[in-house]
Amino acid sequence: MITRRQLFSRTIALSAFAALSLSAPGLVLGRGEKARSRFVLMILRGGMDGLAAVPAYGDPHYRTLRGALALPDPDQPSGILDLDGHFGLHPSLKQLHELYRSGELAIIHGTAPPYQQRSHFDAQNVLECGADAPRGLSDGWLYRALTAVDSRRQQEDIAVAVGPSIPLVLRGEKVVGSWAPDNLPHPDDDTMSRILALYAHDTTLAPKVAAMMEMQSKMADMEAVRPSQNNRLKLLTEAAVRLLSDANGPAIAVLEVNGWDTHAAQGATTGRLANKLRGLDETLTSLRTGLGKNWQNTVVLAVTEFGRTVAANGTKGSDHGVGGAALLLGGAVIGGRVIADWQGLDPQHLHKGRDLPATIDQRQIFKAVLVDHLGADPDLVEDRVFPDSRLATRLPGLIVGQQP
Amino acid sequence: MDNMNPRTPFRATNHLGLGANARDLLHARSPAAWIKDQIGASTTVAGMPATRDQIALYQDSLRARQEARSASIAPDKRALKLRMAQKSYRQESRDAVTRTLLLRLQQSTMTEAPVKERLALFWSNHFTVSRLDRPQIAGACAAYENEAIRANLDGHFAELLVSVVQHPVMLLFLDNAVSTGPNSVLGKRRSRSGINENLAREILELHTLGVDGGYGQEDVMALARIITGWTVGNTRSRRYGIEPGDFGFLDLIHEPGTQRLLGRDYADQGLDQGVSALRDLAAHPSTARFIARKLVTQLAGDTPSDADIDQVAAVFQQTDGHLPSVHAAALNLESVWEPAVRKFKTPYELLVSALRGLDVVRPPGAEGLLHALATMNHSPFFAPSPAGWPDTAGHWSSPTALDQRISWGVSIAEYLGNHFDAPKAAVNMLDPSSSARLLTAIDEAASPTQGLALLLASPDFQWR
Numbered sequence: 023m024i025t026r027r028q029l030f031s032r033t034i035a036l037s038a039f040a041a042l043s044l045s046a047p048g049l050v051l052g053r054g055e056k057a058r059s060r061f062v063l064m065i066l067r068g069g070m071d072g073l074a075a076v077p078a079y080g081d082p083h084y085r086t087l088r089g090a091l092a093l094p095d096p097d098q099p100s101g102i103l104d105l106d107g108h109f110g111l112h113p114s115l116k117q118l119h120e121l122y123r124s125g126e127l128a129i130i131h132g133t134a135p136p137y138q139q140r141s142h143f144d145a146q147n148v149l150e151c152g153a154d155a156p157r158g159l160s161d162g163w164l165y166r167a168l169t170a171v172d173s174r175r176q177q178e179d180i181a182v183a184v185g186p187s188i189p190l191v192l193r194g195e196k197v198v199g200s201w202a203p204d205n206l207p208h209p210d211d212d213t214m215s216r217i218l219a220l221y222a223h224d225t226t227l228a229p230k231v232a233a234m235m236e237m238q239s240k241m242a243d244m245e246a247v248r249p250s251q252n253n254r255l256k257l258l259t260e261a262a263v264r265l266l267s268d269a270n271g272p273a274i275a276v277l278e279v280n281g282w283d284t285h286a287a288q289g290a291t292t293g294r295l296a297n298k299l300r301g302l303d304e305t306l307t308s309l310r311t312g313l314g315k316n317w318q319n320t321v322v323l324a325v326t327e328f329g330r331t332v333a334a335n336g337t338k339g340s341d342h343g344v345g346g347a348a349l350l351l352g353g354a355v356i357g358g359r360v361i362a363d364w365q366g367l368d369p370q371h372l373h374k375g376r377d378l379p380a381t382i383d384q385r386q387i388f389k390a391v392l393v394d395h396l397g398a399d400p401d402l403v404e405d406r407v408f409p410d411s412r413l414a415t416r417l418p419g420l421i422v423g424q425q426p
Numbered sequence: 427m428d429n430m431n432p433r434t435p436f437r438a439t440n441h442l443g444l445g446a447n448a449r450d451l452l453h454a455r456s457p458a459a460w461i462k463d464q465i466g467a468s469t470t471v472a473g474m475p476a477t478r479d480q481i482a483l484y485q486d487s488l489r490a491r492q493e494a495r496s497a498s499i500a501p502d503k504r505a506l507k508l509r510m511a512q513k514s515y516r517q518e519s520r521d522a523v524t525r526t527l528l529l530r531l532q533q534s535t536m537t538e539a540p541v542k543e544r545l546a547l548f549w550s551n552h553f554t555v556s557r558l559d560r561p562q563i564a565g566a567c568a569a570y571e572n573e574a575i576r577a578n579l580d581g582h583f584a585e586l587l588v589s590v591v592q593h594p595v596m597l598l599f600l601d602n603a604v605s606t607g608p609n610s611v612l613g614k615r616r617s618r619s620g621i622n623e624n625l626a627r628e629i630l631e632l633h634t635l636g637v638d639g640g641y642g643q644e645d646v647m648a649l650a651r652i653i654t655g656w657t658v659g660n661t662r663s664r665r666y667g668i669e670p671g672d673f674g675f676l677d678l679i680h681e682p683g684t685q686r687l688l689g690r691d692y693a694d695q696g697l698d699q700g701v702s703a704l705r706d707l708a709a710h711p712s713t714a715r716f717i718a719r720k721l722v723t724q725l726a727g728d729t730p731s732d733a734d735i736d737q738v739a740a741v742f743q744q745t746d747g748h749l750p751s752v753h754a755a756a757l758n759l760e761s762v763w764e765p766a767v768r769k770f771k772t773p774y775e776l777l778v779s780a781l782r783g784l785d786v787v788r789p790p791g792a793e794g795l796l797h798a799l800a801t802m803n804h805s806p807f808f809a810p811s812p813a814g815w816p817d818t819a820g821h822w823s824s825p826t827a828l829d830q831r832i833s834w835g836v837s838i839a840e841y842l843g844n845h846f847d848a849p850k851a852a853v854n855m856l857d858p859s860s861s862a863r864l865l866t867a868i869d870e871a872a873s874p875t876q877g878l879a880l881l882l883a884s885p886d887f888q889w890r
Contacts, residue, residue: 140646141637143637156637186824187821188824197825202826206837209879213880216880234828238829285601336608341624
């Protein structure tokens with residue numbers, strides 16, 4: 023009997039895809055100690071409320087401005103999980119709180135892409151393309167960084183999108199791999215090989231089908247799991263762990279989580295946003311468990327396109343704001359700190375009197391991850407990945423053992 | 427005019443309609459006339475339940491669950507009663523949603539005016555509402571499309587826009603139903619309520635001007651204040667003359683006063699303040715261009731030319747957004763008929779073109795089709811954001827998506843079984859001049875089912 027996997031390797035070897043995408047097995051990653059570094063980028067779409075996830079409860083304006091959204095003080099039941107006496111974590115983020123205390127989680131507060139308007143779609147575009155204006159570049163910054171991260175491998179083999187589509191941040195000329203759970207039955211082997219022969223002649227789709235086949239052979243045993251609405255994110259996280267654990271597999275994975283746009287009834291200690299945050303807490307910490315010893319060389323970054331208004335709106339929710347919170351965690355992170363250029367919540371220091379200003383350009387974090395963690399050449403990062411961004415200097419001191 | 431592209435029945439039915447089949451090809455022998463006849467054709471879905479009833483269904487179930495929670499029931503029976511109410515609610519709401527989605531799918535599959543149907547789907551996506559995390563409107567999204575969009579494609583854009591913004595499902599989806607002017611009668615009494623700017627922002631950004639259309643945050647706020655009071659009735663609103671599940675203007679929460687939007691002052695005339703503002707937004711040059719770009723992208727490829735966009739935008743402006751004229755102008759663009767211009771089908775288009783191509787009148791396992799759409803991340807009225815779904819190949823053709831599309835094509839072929847004459851169907855569903863290789867492969871297939879699988883899972887069939 024031929025297993026799926028054997029069939030795929032055979033089909034690929036025999037087909038016109040052979041030259042397109044197979045990475046030679048046993049290739050050593052990158053250079054030196056940095057070579058085995060892993061990076062997970064998680065994009066939280068919709069605008070996560072940074073002051074709900076990381077409340078500045080010590081600020082005198084916190085409670086009055088946040089109104090119905092304010093969380094109870096740390097000494098109250100279901101209270102804020104204290105970080106440093108001024109900032110805390112939402113009570114749903116219990117396991118992340120442990121990571122903060124063990125020095126594996128850093129918070130960057132008051133950060134945003136270089137964009138001050140309030141469109142989700144433009145803000146996400148800026149976050150992902152890496153320019154300083156919407157649609158300033160047509161491909162993604164992480165895609166452009168791939169050759170700088172590892173020049174010896176094909177770009178498309180270095181990173182993977184875990185989800186149904188490839189987000190802009192990983193889109194470029196070549197197609198990176200992607201994986202998502204699939205609950206449609208697969209074709210029989212004979213039919214599949216006939217279909218593959220047809221795709222070899224479609225120049226747009228052929229490389230994508232090649233990437234698909236390679237991914238399937240790698241993930242054959244996960245294909246049987248039936249995804250549901252509830253276990254989807256868990257399944258995607260497990261897949262990311264699996265892919266990153268393969269010594270010859272991708273070093274970078276991108277995941278997306280939708281549903282952070284809480285205009286109405288977002289809740290406080292309980293409710294819609296509390297549930298989302300609990301899911302995020304479980305997902306992020308399950309990466310730590312799953313990656314095992316590789317966690318030491320891992321950085322996970324969760325970012326969103328903007329924060330939300332400091333004040334609650336008229337419908338017990340919050341509206342699109344500017345500065346938000348980013349979570350940086352992993353064994354390679356120097357954590358246990360809230361990094362912010364904090365001006366306080368006094369309305370006179372807020373952006374247009376309503377939003378937390380963005381005092382840290384998200385690209386400053388991205389650059390630190392690329393250079394200090396993934397070992398990318400800083401000049402390449404400045405010239406190719408984030409052109410015209412010299413004012414956004416990379417944040418120092420985020421990564422363990424970085425070059426001075 | 428030597429360089430003109432041939433306007434073939436195949437291009438008309440496959441690219442502009444929802445997939446070629448023998449019947450459409452026959453009707454479209456004269457493609458120009460076939461399309462012209464459809465511009466004014468009705469696309470409303472017969473038998474679609476009304477929004478009012480669908481919202482009432484939700485409100486009733488909500489009440490049943492609240493009653494089950496209430497103290498009048500003995501505590502030992504309360505948990506059981508609540509569980510039963512929740513279970514029956516879940517079942518009922520799932521059934522209600524499924525019914526409406528199947529009606530809509532049937533319309534797309536069976537219509538004799540598939541070009542107009544494409545336009546209806548285009549506008550529905552432009553004015554997206556989504557069931558995602560919104561059980562309150564889940565059963566009414568298809569009704570919204572039917573009442574606000576499908577019924578308003580033969581007039582002017584301004585009327586379409588007003589119908590959409592006044593529709594209960596849109597008002598609930600983008601949180602305007604509860605938006606309360608702080609200086610309104612109720613706003614002054616209830617200090618905890620206030621403005622919600624979500625709908626106002628998306629009107630400017632997604633529905634009319636577009637994000638670069640020349641507005642600022644102050645305009646978002648002004649429009650949000652202007653449309654306070656545009657709300658949806660519930661049982662308590664009856665005393666103000668607004669029936670449950672209906673649109674109504676509630677002066678008690680409307681922010682009083684003149685508002686300045688895009689440099690123009692709108693005196694407070696209650697409901698008319700908002701209608702005037704929407705009409706002016708509809709007439710704005712940025713709106714004409716924004717709509718034209720989207721429409722041309724839908725019909726003339728993922729990278730539309732400025733000339734094409736200008737041409738359609740000009741018609742939009744000259745005719746005050748007369749939709750039949752705008753549609754006709756876009757469908758008549760030379761690039762629409764250029765054979766090299768191809769669009770990657772959305773999963774919904776893929777599925778509909780398969781059903782149409784094979785002339786499957788009553789697809790067996792229709793719920794399985796909805797399930798397949800969910801797997802391919804294109805479940806109707808389930809867009810991840812108010813921007814709706816992109817319609818470009820970059821979005822829909824990831825390796826994972828291709829895997830799912832191939833698997834779906836093969837599994838539906840297996841489902842339909844061996845009684846289809848795949849080579850015969852393929853001759854109508856494909857362009858014989860460019861699909862010679864596929865047609866040979868279908869002829870050489872090991873069984874009719876495999877031939878059908880090759881057809882539906884082929885790269886040729888992924889494009890239109």
